[in-house]
Amino acid sequence: MKKLLIVPFLLFGSFAFAAEDNIHLGKRFGLGAGAGLSAPIWNNKFDDNADTGFMWDLHARYQFTDAHGLMFNWAKHNWENTDVDAQVYDLMYLYRSNPTGMFSGIWGLGAGVANLNDADPKDNLKFAARARAGIEMAMNDDLLLSAAIDYQYISKMIGAGSGEMPMGEIHAIVPQLNLTYFFGSSAQSTTAAVGAGAGAAAVASADSDKDGIANTEDKCPNTRPGLEVNAYGCTPDEFASTEIEVLFDTDSAELAAGPKPALDELAQFMEEHPNTKVQIQGHTDNTGPASLNQGLSQQRAEEVADYLKNNGIDESRLEAKGFGENQPAADNTTAAGRAENRRVMTIISQ
Template sequence: MMIFKKTLLCLLAFVFVQNVFAYDLSKKFGFGLTGGYSVPVFGNPFNSQADADFGYAVHGRYHFNEAYNLELAVGRSEFSDTRIRLDNFNLIGVWRVFDSNQWTPILGAGLGLTRVRNFGPKSMKLSGLARVGVEYGVSPWFSVGLLADYQYVSKLLGDMPTTRAHILTPQLALTWYFGGESSKAAAPVNEVQVAQSTQTTKSNIVDDSNLDSDDDGVKDPEDRCPLTKVGTKVNAIGCAMDEKATMQINVEFDSGKSAIDSKFNSHLDEVSDFLKKYSEVKVQIQGYTDNQGSVAKNVALSDARAKSVMKSLVDRGISLDRISAKGFGPADPVADNGTREGRQANRRVVAVISSK
């Protein structure tokens, strides 16, 4: 028992120091191990004779989508003081309640067969199972679950010399994943991630770096408003003097955090260089989230992230009188929040550029 507790604490400590990301398990297979402590409950002849003891299982999963998976578990509950043993074969349907979060509650229900040993005649029983718990995705390929299974063993099959068995098993589940629609990790929870605006591609045959398709005096690679009407007075980035352009910023954040990881320094250097090159423009850093969680919390988080990006640019030499920051939370979604892809697109930071 002490070894089990120490192992559980070590695993929990490992989990809590990891970055919190959300991973898409759609179409993935899982294989894992479960260990726990089986406790007979609701007194009857079986429960009064079988003392609490360890239980364990191996399980395989298939995730139909982000929220639902089917699990086949083969395990054993041993009650060593009485030598009673239950061999379990269970099929469980599982619902991940918050499919967009890396910490997610788990609800499940299933049926199975239980082979009873060393308690009267050897027999096979029909059993039902209910599950509650929480699961944490450490990586796209590994998760840790803290679960509680309630097992009801009936007397519908065989000749068990008692009424029924009720067993509660708190347990730790370790699961490894493989397969899936792609090998890419899904977007971090509440992260801000949008690819930087696509630049004009240079052809291997024709050098188009000097082209000015809309004839506004700004070359195409530097033109943020490439469809300006002929004759329109534009600023240095090719936009009408009273028009604003949007530059998407590719920065990712840990869930619930606003600190910027150093791995994004090179991208922020590029944004800073752009603003230094066009010193006559002003910029507002705008932060957005998806619609998961409370509006007030999302607005505060998006504001903190926008200000974090602003501070990073100021530290790189952009004058504070040229730059501002504001968080808008879930406002103005650019995609459907009803899908994972849509929520990912809505978690973004943009730089809105305008003339002074």
């Protein structure tokens, strides 16, 4: 039976669900269940008689922040070769070492009581303590899968249980899998979304040069006040410049549908301003060899250039240049930063 201790971790490794970093659990309540094995250890009096059995639990969890939480747990342990089993009720402090990551280490300490069925029925409530180490994976923004190993301690049993089995302290190792579903949304993520929305609205409505064209649409952001401008915020003879960001998947130079409307607008602008040219700059994150990233960035730039050519822009007005991983726009140590670095920038000049 003890060979089965590895099973929960083999099962955990077989999952391949996709979730992004930027998971927020702060100020959220969760409910869950788990199952595993309970193996007596240390060759004490209890371990001399009992053998590995099954454990299952139900738990309620509240995260005060993305990193810190409390879990109330009910667990039932059954051990082979004995009628003695334990129902353990405890409260555990939990710490997530990578608070907003898809994968996070998990550490916990808890204490409570154990109700020992068939063991000293006149005094069967015992002190119980538990320590946990494991890893959690966010299957999505609301559902966590964890693989953990608990050390379970139950204080010394006096008297005899079923079959006159000698009693002593219980020490057990408990490998297990748990699922927890969280309700509601994080106060942190909600605040961030509201703040981002307000910030985006302010940027969209701002008009720095007072020409009647919002900054987000203005290709000529420094037009002198009082001059008549077109829909792009430019006078007929004015120098125009703009940047359009085009993001790509990892190890991909395929142009997605998302940036195409912006590129269509760019092509239209270049048709209306025949003296303009565009430099298309391709970039990558730092995943993989630098030499391969250099080639991939060039492919990304050429993919955007081909799209513009197919929209009627002459090849002589387009320059495609790859910069590889040498000009990151964000932190390559995070998934969000790497996504931002897999980009193409289009820079219009005259």
